[in-house]
Amino acid sequence: LAKTTQPISMDSYEGQEVNITCSHNNIATNDYITWYQQFPSQGPRFIIQGYKTKVTNEVASLFIPADRKSSTLSLPRVSLSDTAVYYCLVGENTGGGNKLTFGTGTQLKVEL
């Protein structure tokens, strides 16, 4: 069972870089790693997805070491609006279906 472990919460200040690490020791060969952002009472929103090494898009970077047992979401220069819960998601292929189980998430609080 691909289970993820993240810090429960993190605090930061505007303009700083924030790195959130997720542990997924039992990741399967075919699993991708995906990060989502969720604001209160809203559905999660896709941030970034990767398989190995580094992926970068306009909002974040995702670093995945060679063993793929962890991943780090990097948010450059956060602002107050980045205060949200961030989820790391590792897919579990159940032979034709995906049991996409979210972890407990990391509550990021950004202050002035």
Added chain:
Amino acid sequence: DSGVTQTPKHLITATGQRVTLRCSPRSGDLSVYWYQQSLDQGLQFLIHYYNGEERAKGNILERFSAQQFPDLHSELNLSSLELGDSALYFCASSVSNMGERTGELFFGEGSRLTVL
């Protein structure tokens, strides 16, 4: 706007009752996922449908059932409701998957169920 539509947005009902939550996925998406999010809890995976067929099950209670129709919309049926079923229920869709890379999940705004 994710393109995923969920109805109703809010629903208040009594214990023992039965409700149906509806989800219309993004145009072209074949996969539908249902999640439950209770207060102060994370997203609990319930079930995954692909092109009308059930593909994966999570910790979905026997009182709950779902289906995906030929037009790809999905319904989540919750019966014999209990106070603890009060939660936000999210539907998400994606293009794939048949066990391959899932890609991005697009979530609806959720249906907030309150059981009194």
